[in-house]
Amino acid sequence: MTSSLDWQAIHAELTGIETITDPQQLTKLSLDYYHFSPILQPQLADKRADLVVRPVNEAQVQQVAQVCVRHKIPLTVRGAGTGNYGQCIPLMGGIVLDTTRMNQILWIKEGVAAVEVGVKMAAFDKQARLQGWELRMYPSTYRTATLGGFIGGGSGGIGSINYGQLRDRGNVYGARVVTLEDHPRILTLRGDEVQQINHAYGTNGIITQLEIPLAPAYPWAEVIVTFGDFLTAARFGQALSDGDGLVKKLVTVCADPIGGYLTALQEFIPPGQSCALLMVAESSLDPLEALVKDYGGTITYQKRAQEAQKGTSLAEFTWNHTTLHARAVDPSLTYLQTFYFDLERVAAMYEQFGDEVMIHLEFLRVAGRAIPAGLQLVRYTTPERLGAIIECHEAQGCAIANPHTYILEDGGRKVIDPLQLAFKEQVDPYGLLNPGKMRAWGEKFDRK
Amino acid sequence: MTSSLDWQAIHAELTGIETITDPQQLTKLSLDYYHFSPILQPQLADKRADLVVRPVNEAQVQQVAQVCVRHKIPLTVRGAGTGNYGQCIPLMGGIVLDTTRMNQILWIKEGVAAVEVGVKMAAFDKQARLQGWELRMYPSTYRTATLGGFIGGGSGGIGSINYGQLRDRGNVYGARVVTLEDHPRILTLRGDEVQQINHAYGTNGIITQLEIPLAPAYPWAEVIVTFGDFLTAARFGQALSDGDGLVKKLVTVCADPIGGYLTALQEFIPPGQSCALLMVAESSLDPLEALVKDYGGTITYQKRAQEAQKGTSLAEFTWNHTTLHARAVDPSLTYLQTFYFDLERVAAMYEQFGDEVMIHLEFLRVAGRAIPAGLQLVRYTTPERLGAIIECHEAQGCAIANPHTYILEDGGRKVIDPLQLAFKEQVDPYGLLNPGKMRAWGEKFDRK
Ligand SMILES: Cc1cc2nc3c(=O)[nH]c(=O)nc-3n(C[C@H](O)[C@H](O)[C@H](O)COP(=O)(O)OP(=O)(O)OC[C@H]3O[C@@H](n4cnc5c(N)ncnc54)[C@H](O)[C@@H]3O)c2cc1C
Ligand SMILES: Cc1cc2nc3c(=O)[nH]c(=O)nc-3n(C[C@H](O)[C@H](O)[C@H](O)COP(=O)(O)OP(=O)(O)OC[C@H]3O[C@@H](n4cnc5c(N)ncnc54)[C@H](O)[C@@H]3O)c2cc1C
Known part of the structure; x- marks a missing residue:
């Protein structure tokens, strides 16, 4: 509790806005998948908000911003709280602004949509598909995660094999942002300007609306292919990713014994097998089969789109859901996030670490090329050993987006983003937004 | 005139089928853009058919095949006759089978269509777009060229920046083929089997129907960007091609002075400027503008999809239409077809040949990567010099699909395709189909 504050006055100034103070709720709404x-x-x-607010529209957000500036209260924005690095955990308490009641879809047009940030991605997709469109990419948490949280704290996911990542130009069109200035303003960012708030952990303004480009909707079939040998599975994954005539949305490859952790898929991934979990357009199933044959794989599971939509999607066993399922079986496991860039490095790391670092590949496009990235499962022992594993990968040319830090620049970005820092100086002059997350800000201001 | 034949009997056996013997028509229907x-x-x-037939359905095609086998008449299939290498020119006379009356669209479903081979690509696209789909790729001759001719003699075109070429697995699903056996059969080829007739110049059976995958239809905006410097334009083309968040269909880059040959676009391409001719999704116009800015280009022409559909599409100034327009101004020009694979080679060839080989780039996907290919305009002097230019390119690692030969293997393929040869032995045992075009066949049988 930021106890020096006059909480009674604050509550009064928040009249009309839903507030939450129940300690259990505060706990739940302060944490994410940092564990x-x-x-x-x-x-x-042990980090906790003092108060959670749930505004229903932009005007209420602006009201909250005004209160925070007036009383100099730390403000952390929260979508569904499914981040993995404590992105939305309020390090210094204060107010958590929960966006989930701002969930209107404003419009869906030919290839573009505008939404309020709290809309869940699966709910959005359901609507968009009625008009023949869908999200270009979504995280495996799409059933609960919000679009605002994805932009604020995510990077890419299912669909990234086609469209790259959120950071790639053209994947976010526009945003409306409430500032934390003395008189909070509403800014409209367009085009490249959105990079100022893209993957900024909510340190650079409260996004209230987003304009995003869409992809044409396909009926996506879901397929599991098994291989006796992991590196063959990996080569198959690369070939499918590079197959220009094959329409796909997800290319995941897991080395044995990862399949064993995917309990619900047990019957389709026999022990000792490496596997590929795939989403391909129904109309690409025939050429997929031919490719599987070329690589000596076995199709053990195949659902057409309609059938796939009924049950749990394979997507929910990929990206960081693989980690989730593995940790459900063995909580001592943790993970890494790695760009291998090519299969030679995958093979080298596979050779070097064996079962200590079980390789889980996600293929995605980076600068026009499909490359293997990894969300490896790590048998955790000590922080030192984890550090050594990371160093060894980096020494061999892998790029690691370290998921074991809540500091923006120490994760994926590695460098201070002068654009984001400059924008923060403008929109959050008191450093109230998600304090402690942006290293550049801390270095520049907090130590003054 | 294959005068030893009993043409009276042949005509009688062709009863019910449209035949053409008028010499002017025979000339027109025997030639293509070989010039x-x-x-x-x-x-x-001087190559001429003795007779042209225009069947209206598969049964009539089978009837023609039967007549040709019985009398051992050379049979050359012709779509619209827009090939560039004499693919459909009957070297040994005989019958030309014109497919243009077989132009029914059989069905268009979610992402797949079945057609008779004589359908014009533009006509097909118009229908498909009503259902939200379009061809994955088409040549710049799409207004007149047939789908059968594209599969039989083409390779790729507008759309290849997304889907690669026709030869890539998954870009043709199925074909029905009439054989030239003693009792002509109808074969159904599916999946990889279609490679036996893909780009075979009609030497491997008469394709009557095709099943092809489609792409989702976008409203395509058309844009011209100019640059003071060719290599900057080329780098821009590569960046756009590699921009995973930008949806495009055509990325053409022409070095100065090629723009000067595109008479109808004169006002948009000032003298001294290199240019990019583009088709991008309307919803990608904003990020495109940002990219143009990064490379210091100037947008001189921009039409939204609806407007673009009214006039002549920019597509008709790209691929081999660039050559067409240039030759209309200066008939002494000819061309090459080159895979540069990367911009370093483009720069080296640009440096080395200057204005003798004016570089026209088309970006397309090959094995998952966008690469620069070229349809360079060559100031022709002698066959020796043309040969030397080709050799020099090849010596530096370019791959040239020589457009100055009508021999299948001497063009793009370079090697004998054992699959196609084996298939020909089966379906055309007398070697009647487009004789003289497949070197492997000639070497194996004609010299016996
Ligand atoms: C099992 C599992 C699988 C996952 N898979 C993926 C994946 O495939 N790809 C991927 O990218 N991520 C993945 N994640 C991480 C996370 O689920 C996604 O990034 C998700 O999109 C976050 O959305 P959220 O609504 O939960 O955001 P939150 O966790 O609530 O917030 C994320 C960040 O964004 C900020 N933020 C939220 N809303 C706003 C706003 N309106 N304005 C400004 N800032 C805001 C928050 O402050 C926080 O810093 C996964 C996580 C888990 C636990
Ligand atoms: C200005 C210009 C631009 C061009 N641009 C491109 C381009 O961008 N990309 C490209 O790939 N090509 C291009 N071409 C070449 C050509 O236009 C295309 O390949 C076109 O698709 C050929 O179709 P068509 O109907 O004219 O075929 P035709 O020229 O009539 O035939 C082509 C070949 O296919 C065979 N064939 C035709 N129908 C059948 C059938 N039913 N069964 C078996 N074999 C058959 C013929 O025997 C012949 O060998 C261009 C040509 C010109 C003149």
């Missing part, structure tokens, strides 16, 4: 990391676990477990 | 090549011009100018 995937044994490093973050002790660092973040 | 783009000063090498092919003298070799092919």
Whole structure:
């Protein structure tokens, strides 16, 4: 509790806005999936908001912003709280602004949509598909996660094999942002300007609306292919990703024994087999079969789109859901996020670490090329050993987006983004937004 | 005239089928755009069919096949006759089978269509777009060229920046083929089997129907961007092609002075400027503008999809239409077809040949990567010099699909395709189909 504050006055100024103070609720709404990391676990477990607010529209957001500026209260924005690095955990308490009641779809046109940030991605997709469109990419948490949270704290996911990542030019068109200036304004960012708030962990303004480009909707069939040998499975994944005539949305490859952790898929991934979990256009199933044959794989599971939509999608066993399922079986496991860039490095790391680092590949486009990235499962022992594994990968040319830090620049970006820092100086002069997450800000201002 | 034949009997056996014997018509229906090549011009100018037939359905095609086998008449299939290498020119006379009356669209479903081979690509696209789909790729001759001719003699075109080429697995699903056996059969080829007739110049059976995958239809905006410097334009083309968040269909880059040959676009391409001719999704116009800015280009022409559909599409100034327009101004020009694979080679060739080989780039996907290919305009002097230019390109690692030969293997493929040869032995045991085009067949049988 930021106890020096006059909470009674604050509550009064928040009249008309839903507020939450129940301690159990505060706990739930202060945390995310930081516990995937044994490093973050002790660092973040006790962080709590003093108050959660749930505005229903932009005007209420502006009202909250005004209150925070007036009283200099830390403000952390929260979507569904499914981030993995404590992105939405309020390090210094204060107010958590929960966006989930701002969930209107404003419009869906030919290839573009405008939404309020709190809309869940699966709910959005359902609507968009009625008009023949869908999200270009979504995280495996799409059933609960919000679009605002994806832009604020995510990077890519199912669909990235076609469209790259959120950071790629053209994947976010526009945003409306409420500032934390003395008189909070509403800014409209367009085109490249959105990079100022893209993957900024909510340190650079409260996004209230987004304009996003869409992809044409296909009926996506879901397929599991098994292979006796992991590197063959990996080569198959690359070939499918590079197959220009094959329409796909998801190319996941898991080395044995990862399949064993995917309990619900047990019957389709026999022990000892590596597997590929795929989403391909129904109309690409025939050429897929031919490719599987070329690589000596076995199709053990195949659902056409309509059937796939009924049950749990294979998507919910990929990206960081693989980690989720594995940790459900063995909570001592943790993970890494790695760009291998090519299969030679995959093979080298596979050789070097064996079962200590079980390789889970996601293929995605980077600068026009499909490359293997990994969300490896790591048998965790000590922080030192984890650090050594990371160093060894980096020494061999892998790029690791470290998921064991809540600091923006220490994760994927690695460098301070002068654009984001400059924007923060403008929109959050008091450094109230998600304080402690942007290293550049801390270095520049907090130590003054 | 294959005068040893009993043409009276042949005509009688063709009863019910439209036949053409008028010499002017025979001339027109025996030739194609072979005259783009000063090498092919003298070799092919005097080749003529004895008779042209225009079947209206598969049964009539089978009837023609039967007649040809019985009398051992050479049979050359012709779509619209827009090939550039004399693919459909009957080297040994005989019958030309014109497919243009077989132009029914059989069905269009979610992402797949079945057609008779004589359908014009533009006509097909118009229908498909009503259902939200379009061809994955088409040549710049799409207004007149047939789908059968594209599969039989083409390779790729507008759309290849997304889907690669026709030869890539998954870009043709199925075909029905009439054989030239003693009792002509109808074969159904599916999946990889279609490679036996893909780009076979009609030497491997008469395709009557095709099943092809489609792409989702976008409203395509058309844009011209100019640059003071060719290599900057080329780098821009590569960046656009690699921009995973930008949806495009055509990325053409022409070095100065090629723009000067595109008479109808004169006002948009000032003298001294290199240019990019583009088709991008309307919803990608904003990020395109940002990219143009990054490369210092100037947008001189921009039409939204609806407007673009009214006039002549920019597509009709790209691929081999660039050559067409240039030759209309200066008939001494000819061309090459080159895979540069990367911009370093483009720069090296640009440096080395200057204005003798004016570089026209088409970006397309090959094995998952967008690469620069070229349809360079060559200031032709002698066959020796043309040969030397080709050799020099190849010596530096370019791959040239020589457009100055009518021999299948001497063009793009370079090697004998054992699959196609084996298939021909089966379906055309007498070697009647487009004789003289497949070197492997000639070497194996004609010299016996
Ligand atoms: C099992 C599992 C699988 C996952 N798979 C993926 C994946 O495939 N790809 C991927 O990218 N991520 C993945 N994630 C991470 C996360 O689920 C996604 O990034 C998700 O999109 C986050 O959405 P959220 O609504 O839960 O955001 P939150 O976790 O609530 O917020 C994320 C960040 O964005 C900020 N934020 C939220 N809303 C706003 C706003 N309106 N304005 C400004 N800032 C805001 C928050 O402050 C926080 O820093 C996964 C996580 C888990 C646990
Ligand atoms: C200005 C210009 C631009 C061009 N641009 C391109 C381009 O961008 N991309 C490209 O790939 N090509 C291009 N071409 C070449 C050509 O236009 C295309 O390949 C076109 O698709 C050929 O179709 P068509 O109906 O004219 O075929 P035709 O020229 O009539 O036939 C082509 C070949 O296919 C065979 N064939 C035709 N129908 C059948 C059938 N039913 N069964 C078996 N074999 C058959 C013929 O025997 C012949 O060998 C261009 C040509 C010109 C003149």
